[in-house]
Amino acid sequence: MTGFRCGSIALVGRPNVGKSTLFNALVGEHLSITAPKPQTTRHRIMGVRSEPQAQYVFIDTPGFQRTHGDALTRVLNRVVQTVLAEADVIGWVVEAGRTTSEDEAIAALLPKSAPRVLIANKIDRIKQKDSLLPWLQDVALRFDLQEIVPVSAKSGMQLDALLISLAQRLPEGVAHYDQDQLTDRSERFLAAELVREQLFQQLDAEVPFGTIVMIDSFRETASMRTIHATIFVAKDSHKAIVIGKGGARLKEIGTRARRSMEQLFGARVNLQTWVKVKAHWTDEPAALRQLGVGE
Numbered sequence: 001m002t003g004f005r006c007g008s009i010a011l012v013g014r015p016n017v018g019k020s021t022l023f024n025a026l027v028g029e030h031l032s033i034t035a036p037k038p039q040t041t042r043h044r045i046m047g048v049r050s051e052p053q054a055q056y057v058f059i060d061t062p063g064f065q066r067t068h069g070d071a072l073t074r075v076l077n078r079v080v081q082t083v084l085a086e087a088d089v090i091g092w093v094v095e096a097g098r099t100t101s102e103d104e105a106i107a108a109l110l111p112k113s114a115p116r117v118l119i120a121n122k123i124d125r126i127k128q129k130d131s132l133l134p135w136l137q138d139v140a141l142r143f144d145l146q147e148i149v150p151v152s153a154k155s156g157m158q159l160d161a162l163l164i165s166l167a168q169r170l171p172e173g174v175a176h177y178d179q180d181q182l183t184d185r186s187e188r189f190l191a192a193e194l195v196r197e198q199l200f201q202q203l204d205a206e207v208p209f210g211t212i213v214m215i216d217s218f219r220e221t222a223s224m225r226t227i228h229a230t231i232f233v234a235k236d237s238h239k240a241i242v243i244g245k246g247g248a249r250l251k252e253i254g255t256r257a258r259r260s261m262e263q264l265f266g267a268r269v270n271l272q273t274w275v276k277v278k279a280h281w282t283d284e285p286a287a288l289r290q291l292g293v294g295e
């Protein structure tokens, strides 16, 4: 490689393939929330990795999906398409060894104008590595790709190889961000996300899909953040689930969210949470706009 390189890399794929886990591993901080459920990510999240020879501007995106036709899904899919149109390099994430019709739907969206790297994630789950070979040959034939890199976002396996492959495809040019800049997202935004992460991690079934977190107040000193947050749920019965017996679930959600904030912000956090009902927002375009979903 000759001169310095800098550019954006879109991480796209169907829900739950591990885009956000990979994004965090590549950026080196837990900036984007993760959970074993689809539609965890609801925003475009930018994260910068600065190295002596290259600056990578990773963009995490919501999972692209065709199955739900609600307004929320349409907004999330639009985020993916906007990010794809602007990226210098495309990182299309799939689960290694498995390509579904949902993956194929995304393949059809990838712009031919940018280099496309297929990132085959979760290789730690494949016990016999040589069993991957026929699948790798098959995807190489079926899709128009510049490279295929098998990785494990969880264990870190092969991430150095992925970084080398991506750097070679970035445009030559100066750094777009300061060396120490990590993201363009505010702590206020990240705080709401980290509360939502606990809802997605701790609650079953459909409860988290109808939740949204708003920060009512955010006060900051050098060593302390005081944060008041409201968790909105889709219905009364969900409110009882989020609060739990004697408030135990809400306490656990708050404790874990606070810990992840303290880690990310490098400061102490005093977090207080309330739970309220807000029905139907996932299918009301005006409500989605007002709530800032997809922004």
Ligand SMILES: Nc1nc2c(ncn2[C@@H]2O[C@H](COP(=O)(O)OP(=O)(O)OP(=O)(O)O)[C@@H](O)[C@H]2O)c(=O)[nH]1
Pocket (backbone or CB within 6 Å): 013, 014, 015, 016, 017, 018, 019, 020, 021, 022, 033, 034, 035, 036, 037, 038, 039, 040, 041, 042, 061, 062, 063, 064, 121, 122, 123, 124, 125, 151, 152, 153, 154, 155
């Ligand atoms: N075994 C294994 N699990 C992984 C790996 N990467 C991610 N996961 C798990 O896959 C699940 C989904 O991870 P996310 O990173 O939230 O997936 P996503 O693609 O961002 O999902 P959406 O935002 O909902 O589209 C989580 O339970 C992760 O722990 C990996 O390399 N190996």
Ligand SMILES: [Mg+2]
Pocket (backbone or CB within 6 Å): 019, 020, 021, 033, 034, 040, 041, 061, 062, 063
């Ligand atoms: Mg995600």
